[in-house]
Amino acid sequence: MPEAYCEQLDTHPVFQALIAAVILATAYLSLNPPLGNRAPMPLLMLVLVIMVSVFINFRTLEISVTDGRLSVGFGFIKSRVRLSDIIYVESIRPPFWRYGGFGIRWWWDGSVGYIIDYRRGIRVTRRRGMPVFFSTRDPGRVLQVLEGYGVKPSAE
Numbered sequence: 001m002p003e004a005y006c007e008q009l010d011t012h013p014v015f016q017a018l019i020a021a022v023i024l025a026t027a028y029l030s031l032n033p034p035l036g037n038r039a040p041m042p043l044l045m046l047v048l049v050i051m052v053s054v055f056i057n058f059r060t061l062e063i064s065v066t067d068g069r070l071s072v073g074f075g076f077i078k079s080r081v082r083l084s085d086i087i088y089v090e091s092i093r094p095p096f097w098r099y100g101g102f103g104i105r106w107w108w109d110g111s112v113g114y115i116i117d118y119r120r121g122i123r124v125t126r127r128r129g130m131p132v133f134f135s136t137r138d139p140g141r142v143l144q145v146l147e148g149y150g151v152k153p154s155a156e
Contacts, residue, residue, distance in 0.1 A: 005065040005145040007136060009116045011058060015102060019055045026051060058103055061116050063136060065145050070124065072114050072134045077104060079112060079132045083149045087125045090154035091139035094121055125154075 010016075030044035057075030064071045070081045094113065105113040111131040115121070121135045122142050136142050143153060 004067075005063070005142060007063040007138070007142075009061040009063075009135060009137065011060070011116060012102065016055070016059065019051060023048065023051045023055060061114055061135065063134060063142070065142075065149070068149065070146070072132065074104060074114065079114070081124060081126060081129070081132060083146065083151055085126050085128060086146070086151045087127055088152045088154045089122055089124050089143060089146050091143055092121060092123050092133070094118055094123075094133055 026044055026048045030041055030048055057077065059075075061074055062072070062078075065083075068083045070083060070086070072079055094115070102115050102117075105115055107113070109131070111123075111133060113121075113133040114135065115133070116135040119135075120137075120139050121133055122139050124132045124134075126132070147153060
């Protein structure tokens with residue numbers, strides 16, 4: 001059996017900078033409310049906690065193939081697929097119009113995408129459950145590892 005695969009992709013620095021700016025602005029406003037009005041302080045603190053949680057959770061896309069299972073996702077939000085349930089996998093360049101953004105994206109056909117960039121990725125079609133797409137630096141290596149576990153590549 002080939003070795004297990006593990007990859008971690010950091011989100012784009014612009015995304016990280018935007019979230020950090022919102023966190024800093026919210027922290028500043030919660031500590032120094034405009035015109036001394038302390039009424040929105042609890043709301044601002046709640047927004048601050050939510051933004052910090054979003055930043056921590058969506059900072060890194062994690063992909064791993066271990067123990068007959070593919071796991072892909074951000075933080076605590078993951079898709080876990082048994083390799084025996086995969087019909088086929090394919091390396092694709094996802095169309096932006098389909099998933100439209102970065103992070104976790106759902107499409108009308110029930111597929112879910114874990115997207116860092118639109119240059120390259122893997123689409124997994126399962127016997128049961130929604131198809132899964134994810135960005136990766138090395139789709140060829142991911143396909144090689146999955147094929148080593150007996151997963152068939154796409155016929156296309």
